[in-house]
Amino acid sequence: MGLAFLVYSLKAYIIVISIIMLIYSIRHFIFSMNRSIGEQKLFYQDIIDTDLPSVTVIIPMHNEELVAANSLEAILNSDYPSDKLEIIPIEDHSEDGTRKILERFELIHKNIHPFYRSSGNRGKPSAMNEVLQFAQGDVIIVFDADYIPPRGIIRNIAISFLDPEVGAVMGRVIPINVSSNLITRLLDLERTGGYQIDQQARYNLKLIPQYGGTVGGFRKDVAIALGGFNPNIITEDTELTFKLYARGWKVVYANRAECYEEAPETWAVRSRQVTRWARGHCQVFFRYLFPMLKSKYLSFLEKFDGILLLFIYFIPLILLIGIGASLTLFFLGEMNLFSSIFVFIMVATYSSFGNAAPFYQIGVGALLDGSHARIRLLAMLMFNFVYYMWYISKGAFHAIFDVIFTRNPEWQKTQRFRKQDQ
Amino acid sequence: MAKNSKIQKTRSIILFTIFFCSVACGLLAEASDTLSSSITSLDYLKTKESVTEEITEQNVVKKVLHNLDEKKDFNFLLIFIIIIFVIMLFLPFFPAIRELYQKKDDKPLFVSMDYTKDPRFFDNSFREKLVANVDQVGIDRCFRITISGKEELIEVVEAKNIDNFNFGKYALYLDGDLHMKKGMNFSKEVYVNGTTELQENTKIRALLSEKDLILGKDCKVIRWIGSEENIFVGSGCNLGVRCTCEKELHIEENCVFKSLYGHPIITDYSVQNEEELKEIDLDIENSEEETTEDNLEKPVYETITFRKLKDDKSTISDNSLVMSRNELSLPKNTEFSKDIIVKANLIIGSGSQVKGTIKCYNDVTLKENVEIDADIISDKNIILGSNCRVWGNLFCQGEITIAPGCEIGTEGIVKSVIGKKGITLEGNVKIHGYVLTEGKGITA
Numbered sequence: 001m002g003l004a005f006l007v008y009s010l011k012a013y014i015i016v017i018s019i020i021m022l023i024y025s026i027r028h029f030i031f032s033m034n035r036s037i038g039e040q041k042l043f044y045q046d047i048i049d050t051d052l053p054s055v056t057v058i059i060p061m062h063n064e065e066l067v068a069a070n071s072l073e074a075i076l077n078s079d080y081p082s083d084k085l086e087i088i089p090i091e092d093h094s095e096d097g098t099r100k101i102l103e104r105f106e107l108i109h110k111n112i113h114p115f116y117r118s119s120g121n122r123g124k125p126s127a128m129n130e131v132l133q134f135a136q137g138d139v140i141i142v143f144d145a146d147y148i149p150p151r152g153i154i155r156n157i158a159i160s161f162l163d164p165e166v167g168a169v170m171g172r173v174i175p176i177n178v179s180s181n182l183i184t185r186l187l188d189l190e191r192t193g194g195y196q197i198d199q200q201a202r203y204n205l206k207l208i209p210q211y212g213g214t215v216g217g218f219r220k221d222v223a224i225a226l227g228g229f230n231p232n233i234i235t236e237d238t239e240l241t242f243k244l245y246a247r248g249w250k251v252v253y254a255n256r257a258e259c260y261e262e263a264p265e266t267w268a269v270r271s272r273q274v275t276r277w278a279r280g281h282c283q284v285f286f287r288y289l290f291p292m293l294k295s296k297y298l299s300f301l302e303k304f305d306g307i308l309l310l311f312i313y314f315i316p317l318i319l320l321i322g323i324g325a326s327l328t329l330f331f332l333g334e335m336n337l338f339s340s341i342f343v344f345i346m347v348a349t350y351s352s353f354g355n356a357a358p359f360y361q362i363g364v365g366a367l368l369d370g371s372h373a374r375i376r377l378l379a380m381l382m383f384n385f386v387y388y389m390w391y392i393s394k395g396a397f398h399a400i401f402d403v404i405f406t407r408n409p410e411w412q413k414t415q416r417f418r419k420q421d422q
Numbered sequence: 423m424a425k426n427s428k429i430q431k432t433r434s435i436i437l438f439t440i441f442f443c444s445v446a447c448g449l450l451a452e453a454s455d456t457l458s459s460s461i462t463s464l465d466y467l468k469t470k471e472s473v474t475e476e477i478t479e480q481n482v483v484k485k486v487l488h489n490l491d492e493k494k495d496f497n498f499l500l501i502f503i504i505i506i507f508v509i510m511l512f513l514p515f516f517p518a519i520r521e522l523y524q525k526k527d528d529k530p531l532f533v534s535m536d537y538t539k540d541p542r543f544f545d546n547s548f549r550e551k552l553v554a555n556v557d558q559v560g561i562d563r564c565f566r567i568t569i570s571g572k573e574e575l576i577e578v579v580e581a582k583n584i585d586n587f588n589f590g591k592y593a594l595y596l597d598g599d600l601h602m603k604k605g606m607n608f609s610k611e612v613y614v615n616g617t618t619e620l621q622e623n624t625k626i627r628a629l630l631s632e633k634d635l636i637l638g639k640d641c642k643v644i645r646w647i648g649s650e651e652n653i654f655v656g657s658g659c660n661l662g663v664r665c666t667c668e669k670e671l672h673i674e675e676n677c678v679f680k681s682l683y684g685h686p687i688i689t690d691y692s693v694q695n696e697e698e699l700k701e702i703d704l705d706i707e708n709s710e711e712e713t714t715e716d717n718l719e720k721p722v723y724e725t726i727t728f729r730k731l732k733d734d735k736s737t738i739s740d741n742s743l744v745m746s747r748n749e750l751s752l753p754k755n756t757e758f759s760k761d762i763i764v765k766a767n768l769i770i771g772s773g774s775q776v777k778g779t780i781k782c783y784n785d786v787t788l789k790e791n792v793e794i795d796a797d798i799i800s801d802k803n804i805i806l807g808s809n810c811r812v813w814g815n816l817f818c819q820g821e822i823t824i825a826p827g828c829e830i831g832t833e834g835i836v837k838s839v840i841g842k843k844g845i846t847l848e849g850n851v852k853i854h855g856y857v858l859t860e861g862k863g864i865t866a
Contacts, residue, residue: 042842047815048856050835079538109534152538164742164761164779179528188530222739258533266652296736297744366807373527379514380522415669 007334010325024315025306032360035368040221041204044163045156045256052084052358055158056137056220059089060124064145065097067262071145072105072112080154086136087112089145090127107270112157124213125229125236132224136386141217146262150178156257157217167222167249168240170199171215171257181267185377186384187263187270192369193362199253208245209253213237214261222249233287235280242288243308248297269390278313278395279402279409285310286403317393541683541856542666545630545648552576552613554594569593569611581616600631604638618649622656635667653684677848679863686831686854689847689865725757738763741778752776754789762798772792772807779814786818790825804841818842821861826850 057075063067068089075087091099091114102114115131132140143149153171160169172195176181178188202209211218224228225242229236241251264270292298292306359378366375380401402409432579496599502587511554522525526642540546548569555565558579564577574593581598592610599616607625618631622638628645635649636656643662645655653667657674664681665671671684735745742761750764755769761778762768768782770787780786787802790807797814804818809827815838823843824830829836831854839845839853844861847853857863 042817042819042840044817045539046840046858047817047838048836049815049838074535146534150533150535150537160819162779163739163781163799165781167765174531174533176530178530181524182522185522185528192531225739248736248744254714258531260533284758286677297738367563370530371527371529373521376517376521379518 034201056135063347109386125231129228144214168211168218168243175263176260192365196365197361203253215259246291246295247301275395278392279398281313282399316389317396682857
């Protein structure tokens with residue numbers, strides 16, 4: 001009796017996750033088709049307007065002596081009117097030479113106003129909350145310290161706020177250290193799929209593009225009115241996205257606002273990064289799923305896409321459990337769900353469309369970028385898939401335990417790899 | 423650190439192996455199950471061979487299999503399937519391994535670090551390259567520069583000698599004022615260090631004029647034209663990809679464009695026909711004595727608060743009002759002082775004043791004499807009635823139509839009119855700044 005119940009439960013579980021994977025695969029397919037042959041929505045970067053909003057550029061820094069000077073010089077080279085541009089690098093409990101670098105820049109440039117933190121909670125959300133109280137710009141634009149913003153990017157991001165519905169803007173992140181090793185090449189492919197296809201399609205289809213916390217901006221007054229950033233949520237960017245949407249604001253995606261970043265170069269660093277993202281994202285799921293569903297400002301499609309977006313970091317965990325269920329059923333000799341042909345179709349469909357659905361996005365994205373040879377690396381993403389299954393599941397587990405045991409995670413910084421003066 | 427990475431790698435390999443094996447086991451189990459059911463049904467058929475001999479297909483299969491040793495060939499078949507499966511499973515990895523070793527595409531995507539949004543960027547950089555070189559070279563000489571990634575030879579010639587010149591071979595630097603005959607064809611880039619006057623039916627690839635640029639009727643621009651002063655465009659011209667100048671850009675009717683830039687851009691013609699003009703003259707003659715300032719009616723504005731708007735509404739901030747569901751129509755002579763976000767069509771009655779940005783998910787229609795003291799953004803089309811005044815930008819995913827007498831922006835401040843699918847400018851329209859469309863721009 002107990003065994004029969006177990007068998008039926010496992011079979012039902014496999015059917016359910018197959019349906020979920022099918023929904024995601026259809027979603028990825030729709031996004032790929034939209035970018036391939038669908039109508040593309042014009043973005044605001046072509047607007048030329050003398051009346052630009054005032055901007056504060058924030059660059060959180062913790063032990064960033066390797067990269068601080070490069071990012072500040074790139075921002076100073078911006079074509080944004082200097083009388084409307086304020087730059088606030090946040091030196092957050094650094095133990096290296098970051099502070100000295102900032103003091104040097106402060107002496108030379110009048111619109112650089114570093115903020116030094118040596119007390120209070122360490123971490124980006126806490127630092128941003130403090131800076132929001134005295135930043136002068138109407139628009140806050142954030143760059144991570146290892147980013148190298150091009151000349152026109154601040155204008156491209158700031159001009160979006162002419163739209164009164166826009167609460168935040170996200171630009172496109174491009175790895176600069178692609179050629180370092182296999183992992184950087186694979187991460188470059190992931191970024192291509194994520195930004196060139198996923199984000200842009202969500203913008204085209206009026207769904208939910210996501211604010212990513214860097215190479216992006218938000219309205220200062222709105223962020224303050226919504227309570228700032230929660231220091232107990234690691235992914236403050238995802239939190240801001242859903243907070244904005246729940247209250248009627250929109251996030252838009254600026255594909256033309258491209259910026260170089262440094263991708264992790266070791267699997268160890270990447271594993272910590274992806275675990276952190278999964279944990280933070282799942283935290284946001286628990287806090288914002290119902291506010292988003294109850295929001296009177298969102299359409300049905302926006303809510304549906306929001307659910308899929310919030311749930312995405314649980315997928316590896318449910319897949320891992322699904323593999324366990326499949327193996328259990330196999331050794332119990334109970335793999336027949338309906339009949340053999342249906343099982344074969346389900347497995348084949350799942351393995352081709354379910355696994356490969358992100359591959360559609362990455363392949364189409366690479367084609368749109370004019371990068372054809374790197375598409376050959378698509379098969380290697382199988383390693384990422386298996387690798388992420390473990391670490392994202394770990395992050396999801398942490399998030400579940402955070403809720404159950406009301407734990408507050410510690411904020412962690414991603415390790416840098418760039419050599420000084422590079 | 424090294425030990426940790428070894429553990430990570432080992433863990434990854436184990437996980438991958440488990441995943442691969444579980445998928446392979448599942449597929450093989452299904453393949454073997456399917457095959458053994460097929461063999462079972464064939465056995466059944468063999469014992470029933472005496473029942474009927476009319477079904478020829480079954481007879482063929484039976485005969486073939488009858489000659490086989492079923493058990494032995496089943497094993498061969500299984501091994502064959504496994505080999506095919508393994509080959510197909512690993513096939514996608516071969517191009518990947520090749521790319522890892524050959525590294526044909528391992529550079530980061532190109533991002534132009536110096537890119538800046540400047541509608542006259544190309545004109546200015548073209549001019550800088552030419553001016554920098556021509557001083558060193560002199561008249562009736564040549565020099566090379568790079569234009570659009572290609573190296574071009576530039577010939578320096580006096581403009582007054584151009585009639586005898588052999589066009590088409592080289593790009594030109596023309597010193598002095600240029601006055602061309604009708605129907606000339608410039609197939610390379612041209613820079614004129616003076617005033618440029620092109621007659622009817624001239625065809626130009628690209629031209630930059632240091633002083634005023636005058637285009638006759640029916641001229642065709644393949645790429646772009648620009649001037650450091652004013653541009654005057656005759657009727658029926660095709661202005662190519664870009665037409666920009668530092669001062670006034672005057673365009674007559676029936677011209678086609680993609681991008682314009684001027685301070686301001688003026689469509690220099692009236693849409694009234696002659697009969698209407700005669701009627702109006704008569705009216706003015708008859709009523710001249712009666713018209714005084716006291717008799718002119720001034721509009722009485724009615725301030726609309728959101729309480730008076732009949733629809734589902736809410737605020738997302740102190741400045742923004744969100745309207746949803748149904749079409750919103752503001753009555754005549756309305757005064758409204760908020761940003762307004764409408765999720766349906768929006769119609770603003772004549773004579774109204776709106777002091778806030780308009781964002782609309784559908785069409786925005788302004789009746790005549792409306793004033794908007796901010797931007798208009800639409801996911802579909804924007805239609806401006808006659809004599810409207812908009813101090814901000816117009817931006818839409820559809821088409822923009824601007825009726826006669828409208829003015830966009832203000833002197834000294836650049837604003838933009840951007841309609842993804844098309845822009846129609848009627849007569850006597852003034853735009854301070856930039857016009858852009860991916861579709862067709864016309865002066866109607």
